[in-house]
Every structure is written in structure tokens, then in C-alpha cells.
Amino acid sequence: xxxxxxxxxxxxxxxxxxxxxxxxxxxxxxxxxxxxxxxxxxxxxxxxxxxxxxxxxxxxxxxxxxxxxxxxxxxxxxxxxxxxxxxxxxxxxxxxxxxxxxxxxxxxxxxxxxxxxxxxxxxxxxxxxxxxxxxxxxxxxxxxxxxxxxxxxxxxxxxxxxxxxxxxxxxxxxxxxxxxxxxxxxxxxxxxxxxxxxxxxxxxxxxxxxxxxxxxxxxxxxxxxxxxxxxxxxx
Numbered sequence: 001x002x003x004x005x006x007x008x009x010x011x012x013x014x015x016x017x018x019x020x021x022x023x024x025x026x027x028x029x030x031x032x033x034x035x036x037x038x039x040x041x042x043x044x045x046x047x048x049x050x051x052x053x054x055x056x057x058x059x060x061x062x063x064x065x066x067x068x069x070x071x072x073x074x075x076x077x078x079x080x081x082x083x084x085x086x087x088x089x090x091x092x093x094x095x096x097x098x099x100x101x102x103x104x105x106x107x108x109x110x111x112x113x114x115x116x117x118x119x120x121x122x123x124x125x126x127x128x129x130x131x132x133x134x135x136x137x138x139x140x141x142x143x144x145x146x147x148x149x150x151x152x153x154x155x156x157x158x159x160x161x162x163x164x165x166x167x168x169x170x171x172x173x174x175x176x177x178x179x180x181x182x183x184x185x186x187x188x189x190x191x192x193x194x195x196x197x198x199x200x201x202x203x204x205x206x207x208x209x210x211x212x213x214x215x216x217x218x219x220x221x222x223x224x225x226x227x228x229x230x231x232x233x234x235x
Contacts, residue, residue: 008034009123012053014044014070015085016062020108024057024085027112028119041065045073053080055122057115060086060097068100075101079146081122081159085110091199098203103160104186107193114191121187125163134169136230138215141166151215155207160185164200165208168218168228175227201226 011028015021016039025035036051038044041064048056056074060067071082084097084105097105103122106115134141138151146162148155157165163185167176176184178197186192201218204210210218215232 008032009054010034010036010051011119012036012038012044012047012051012056014038014056014062014067015059016040017059024112024115028116031116033119039063041070044070048074048078052078055080055119056082057119058082058084058102060084060088060093068096071097071100071102079159083118083122091195094199095203098158098161098199101158103158106191111191117191122159124187125159134166136169136172139169141169150208157207161200161204161207165204168226171228173227173229175221175225177225181226197226
């Protein structure tokens with residue numbers, strides 16, 4: 001596949017296990033991607049600066065530190081999608097990764113075909129949001145800059161969280177099932193953990209501060225639909 005700039009998308013693969021790193025690199029290269037590899041945080045930082053990758057595949061447990069740490073650092077300079085490749089599949093690890101700025105995670109062991117599908121799904125969304133901006137006062141979403149404000153305060157969201165909130169904001173009061181959200185936001189639901197939507201919705205609620213005083217609420221209805229709605233209107 002190619003991007004609008006005609007060059008092959010650059011993927012930075014950060015993985016310290018040689019066999020897995022080589023297998024993933026070989027497979028993604030065969031699919032037309034340019035793959036740059038690193039086996040440590042130090043090497044990854046240098047590669048990210050040099051190659052400006054379009055997407056990162058990031059192991060969590062690295063010999064010189066945590067992938068979460070690297071993700072948080074890179075978020076200051078790049079909006080490229082970051083997908084964790086990790087054996088840490090429990091909820092606390094997932095939440096920590098998303099809070100650090102990651103967009104997605106794939107639990108080891110994984111299918112190379114599923115990995116490719118997830119990479120393609122994220123790259124399809126990069127720089128091509130369905131909306132440039134959504135204004136739903138006091139909520140404002142700018143998909144070009146990635147800036148989100150609610151009642152004047154800036155909300156820091158990952159790319160997936162921004163896409164998810166954008167879908168909700170564009171469909172206020174309508175609601176969507178888990179399958180509908182997976183198709184609309186993630187692009188390809190195959191191989192995704194069953195708690196993917198629940199984890200990201202929970203993170204959105206927390207970051208937006210959707211408590212009793214909030215002008216919005218995000219509820220899960222008895223018929224198993226997620227509904228985002230405005231409950232207070234500001235002049």
C-alpha cells in the first residue's frame with residue numbers, strides 16, 4: 001500500500017526479541033511497508049528522530065526501560081499511531097498504555113495477518129479524519145491539530161480516543177453498538193480483544209470528567225448501545 005505522498009509508509013518496530021522482530025519485519029516488508037527496527041529505547045529514540053515514522057509498533061518490556069516511557073516522550077513530537085506489542089494483557093497494563101498516549105495494543109502471541117490489518121486500519125485514518133472540526137459547545141474538537149477542549153480546558157487524547165469521541169460527537173443521542181464502534185473507529189474488528197471498546201470508553205469518561213456536573217454523559221443502555229448525549233446546554 002502507499003500513502004498520498006507515493007512513498008511506502010514507514011513503520012518503526014521496537015522489539016528486543018530477535019526472532020519476533022525479524023518475523024514481523026519480513027512480513028511487513030513483504031506487504032510493501034518500509035520497516036525500521038530498534039531493540040532498545042535508546043535506538044528507538046534515534047530512529048524516531050531520523051526516520052519520522054508513520055506508525056510505531058512498540059514492545060512494552062525493553063532492556064533499558066519501558067515502552068510506556070518512550071510512548072509518553074514521543075507523544076510530545078509526533079501524532080503517529082502507536083500500537084503496543086505486549087504480553088501484558090491485563091486491564092491495568094492496557095489502561096497504563098493508553099494513558100501514556102498509545103492508540104492500540106496487540107497481545108502476544110499474535111497473527112501477522114491480524115497485525116497487518118490493524119496497521120492498515122490505523123494508517124487509513126492518519127491525516128484523513130471524516131471531520132476537520134466539530135463544535136458542540138462547550139465541547140470543541142479540532143481533528144487537524146488534535147486539540148480537544150471541554151469548558152475551556154484542554155483534554156489530551158490519543159488518536160483512537162479522538163476518533164472515538166469524534167464519532168460520538170457527530171452522532172449525539174444516536175448511540176452505537178460495540179460492533180458498530182469497532183467498524184467505524186477501528187476499521188477492522190478481527191482479532192481485537194473483547195474489552196477494547198469498554199476500555200476506551202472508560203478512558204474517555206475519565207479524561208472528560210463525565211460526572212454529575214458535566215454537560216455531557218456517555219451511557220451504556222440496557223440494549224447494549226453506547227450513547228453520548230448533552231444534558232446541559234451553555235449559553
